[in-house]
Amino acid sequence: MSDVTTGENLLFLTDEQLRQGIEAMYFAYRGFTADPDRILAGMAYGRAHHRAIHFINRAPGTTVNNLLLLLGVTKQSLNRVLRTLIEDGLVESRVGTVDKRERHLFLTEAGEALERRLSDAQRARMRTAYRTAGPQAVAGFRQVLEAMMDPDMRRRYHAMRESGA
Amino acid sequence: MSDVTTGENLLFLTDEQLRQGIEAMYFAYRGFTADPDRILAGMAYGRAHHRAIHFINRAPGTTVNNLLLLLGVTKQSLNRVLRTLIEDGLVESRVGTVDKRERHLFLTEAGEALERRLSDAQRARMRTAYRTAGPQAVAGFRQVLEAMMDPDMRRRYHAMRESGA
């Protein structure tokens, strides 16, 4: 351990440092959502639709229940969003083959097109930020974010990474 | 430049890495807001009240207009929040002495008490995350967050740090 991490030199843990971190998180999240929000503003969609599309793309064939756990909203709330996406032909809902109670969700071609448009914008900002800060900083960024998650979310986040990559 | 940052070794900039970063940001932000949300759930307040209280505490005497720029909402939206906080005796609004159109905002003792309760909870999570990840990671975290902000927000974020610390 270096001297910054021990004794009275825990300078990165002062209240002022923590407050600045909180504000940085707040302002950065605004930037993080700004580009997709702008794209969606024109259509009849919002951030809720984006989140659904994102996770259906990440885990094609996921069930409604699984999506519910990832998004942390009520089924009534998700249902409203999902219904419009299905009606508009962006998402397809297939009855489960092994368990017919389940609905498996997939993006249609139109859904994938919108997903790409949204995630291109979001990744472009992320890429610029990553490039500006450099690989070391990115590693630290990821470490702190992970430590900030609730344990449940951290589990789901890891599960997603394993199946995804 | 080290070899990770050049040539074909830009591994931290792959689409998969960026997607994981996006998801980490999403899940971490949920954790970030969870504790204050829980505290506020009981009262008739929400995240919007928290944000107002936070920034009034950070910049006592700030005007409504300045708060508007920080929060990025319409004045009508902020006004509703502010009105309830004033009615409930958490915020005091003083008519400007030099420009009587302006209202200067301050936390009352009750307001400061709630601010402390909310920010204690949020800082506790932040402190744990920082301690877990370590000072190097925290530095990287801050760098990436800053690079993710919109330029306007970055300016305001820096202005806040100068006056605050």
Added chain:
DNA sequence: CTTGGAATGTCAACAAGACTGACTTAAGGT
């Protein structure tokens, strides 16, 4: 000095997206 425009803040009405609670339908599992 007056008057018109800009800045600041307030009121009212509405929409999106979250919530709870109650209920239905269909399919599994014991």
Added chain:
DNA sequence: ACCTTAAGTCAGTCTTGTTGACATTCCAAG
């Protein structure tokens, strides 16, 4: 047969965002 689980629906509420209209105050140009 009975209970549970998955999904969907209907109704009502809350928070927080939006627009539009309006009042007050300031300031500067005529």
